[in-house]
Amino acid sequence: MKTVLITGASSGIGEGLAKSFAEDGWHVIACGRDAARLEALHQHSPNVTIRLFDMTDRDACRQALAGIGADLVILCAGTCEYLDRGVVDAALVERVMTTNFLGPVNCLAALQPQMRAGSRVALVSSMAHWLPFPRAEAYGASKAALSWFAQSLRLDWEPKGIAVTVVSPGFVDTPLTRKNDFAMPGRVSVEQAVAAIRRGLERGKNHIAFPGGFGLIVRLLSALPAFLQRALLRRMVRS
Template sequence: MNVAGSVWITGAGSGLGRALALRYLNAGASVAGTARRVETLADVASAAAGMTGQFKAQPGDLTKAGQAETLVDAIEQTAGPIGCAVLNAGTHIPEAADKFSAATVASLLESNVMSVAYCLEALLPRMLARGRGQIAINASLAGYRGLPRAAAYGASKAALINMAESLRIELEPRGIAVRLINPGFVRTPLTDRNNFPMPFLMDVEKAAERLYRELEHGSGFEIVFPRRFAYILKFLRLLPYALYLPLVRRMTQ
């Protein structure tokens, strides 16, 4: 689904957001990238030198109320109406049950859920007034069901899945395409923190290419990769608790 206008990517300074920004820039798009650290956005601009697209760095902390509204104002004044927003900013803190911390839960909800909510609050009135737009929310396959060491992270991603489903139902008839991105393991600075096996680990450029193609040419709700891992987790999602819980315990010990 190719929506006219500029592209806004949050979490554009590293990982999948950075790779996707460069893919769009290589295709000639006008891209606004947001990240907390200015130097990471400068690195994206440097990497994009010679590409046909235009990159506009828009640094900001999306966990702070009001930042998204300010950023969206600035982007639309300089790059034109946002046609596609990829709400990708977020983080991952793996934590075992014996180290469970309410502070970790609060931190991940702020980074992964509230940052998206603030962006939606700023974007939706504008897109609804125009009667068009595409919003892609980056959740995770970890949001499907409970997994070890992911009580906080999985909860934040499950919230995003539910939010995206709800918004899709309401907004699709009004011209706004809400897309749900559910990646598995993609090689990024976040997954580099993991000290456990990561099945079907995917190269970030390959993941960005898959995401780019789906955003530009697809129209379905959910975008998943790598597909083999997604199919496994989709199957596990269907199991009753009496089978699911002991099976996952054995698989992850």
């Protein structure tokens, strides 16, 4: 039986991935902080075992993940908070950077002694850092940092036989986006997100981005000259 370790398995994309892998007969190590939601996942399938820890706590990560080996590690847990009208809230930025960047780094550090050749790590980033969207200073920076880290790590772990995948979703309908009060073009369901991620992982892709249409638009916008890009993004600034 193959083993997949998934952080953020108590909600949204991570929960969808955990159910999907468990239904396909994988042993799923489901990680998060919400005991009740993770217990429900275990009730859903006996293939699911649970690890409860806050990934921003390095010691807690080390203790919870000590000795755990997995064929596939999906670091999906994350958060999103936006700045309000350009007010730089240092505590907010720290929360987002700590959760989205240092959290996965803590998990990688705890898991690396057990990672074997032939295994793969997937880090869930976002398209949010492909363009400098207003209000996404903290979220975009955290995902840019995570993606950069992953791309360097891919080179350093290649000789060990460990593959690194970056996952860049557009908008997915989860509790994280349900609190957004703006239009979310191209938003897909968790089921669609899970299918896209699993397809990409099965193909051994270094980079998985979905949905394709929205991703193409963001990519094209990011290739525009800076003055044009700024003119378009300025329309999204709240007065």
